[in-house]
Amino acid sequence: MEILDGLVAWFNDPAQWAGPAGIPARLGEHVYYSLLALVLSALIAVPIGLLTGHTGVGGFLTASLANLARALPTIGVLFLIVLAAGIGLVPVITALVALAVPPILVNTHEGVRSVEPGLRDAAAGMGMRGREVLLRLEVPVAMPLILIGMRTAAVQVVATATIAAYVGVGGLGRYIVDGQARQDLSMILGGSALVVLLAVATTLVFAGLRRVLVAPGLRAEAAPAR
Numbered sequence: 760m761e762i763l764d765g766l767v768a769w770f771n772d773p774a775q776w777a778g779p780a781g782i783p784a785r786l787g788e789h790v791y792y793s794l795l796a797l798v799l800s801a802l803i804a805v806p807i808g809l810l811t812g813h814t815g816v817g818g819f820l821t822a823s824l825a826n827l828a829r830a831l832p833t834i835g836v837l838f839l840i841v842l843a844a845g846i847g848l849v850p851v852i853t854a855l856v857a858l859a860v861p862p863i864l865v866n867t868h869e870g871v872r873s874v875e876p877g878l879r880d881a882a883a884g885m886g887m888r889g890r891e892v893l894l895r896l897e898v899p900v901a902m903p904l905i906l907i908g909m910r911t912a913a914v915q916v917v918a919t920a921t922i923a924a925y926v927g928v929g930g931l932g933r934y935i936v937d938g939q940a941r942q943d944l945s946m947i948l949g950g951s952a953l954v955v956l957l958a959v960a961t962t963l964v965f966a967g968l969r970r971v972l973v974a975p976g977l978r979a980e981a982a983p984a985r
Contacts, residue, residue: 765945789930793916796855804860808867813893825861851923859912866908870901902973910965917958
């Protein structure tokens with residue numbers, strides 16, 4: 760109960776809701792880092808996944824590279840980039856992009872490859888060319904898997920963006936790092952709770968996107984991200 764009382768008191772402290780170190784400011788920083796990393800990852804991974812999925816060329820290599828990148832420790836990548844480029848936002852975003860690209864890339868590729876050949880033949884019989892088949896058939900059919908990959912990446916990025924605090928950048932991780940330095944358990948738990956709530960909110964956002972972007976007939980649960 761003491762821990763819970765301390766956590767409630769930390770959230771109820773007006774000082775936590777004002778200034779550059781307040782919850783709104785730290786939350787805004789965290790969302791910005793996460794969103795920037797996710798957008799950059801999607802710009803890299805989605806076109807490659809669509810291309811390899813549509814053509815069938817380079818799929819094995821793409822999956823192998825994505826799985827290799829997934830095996831890299833994010834914090835290790837961060838500190839290597841810091842050694843090379845210095846402290847700042849660039850190392851953080853680079854490390855987060857390395858984390859987010861694999862699930863988006865693999866799911867996009869697999870989503871396009873999972874389209875039934877009969878549907879492709881029917882589209883070709885209607886006079887659709889390669890690009891039209893991709894955009895009007897394969898992308899809509901693959902959208903459930905693409906969104907699962909995006910959701911997986913987004914939740915991972917939100918949870919991992921706390922590493923920004925270790926190289927002097929802001930975000931919700933500052934509460935965890937500063938709380939450890941001050942031995943303030945309430946601050947650590949408060950920062951952790953905010954990250955969990957943001958991850959839950961991210962999941963809900965993608966649930967809403969799924970209802971908007973996925974055709975009703977394709978809303979059956981797709982395979983999980985690999």
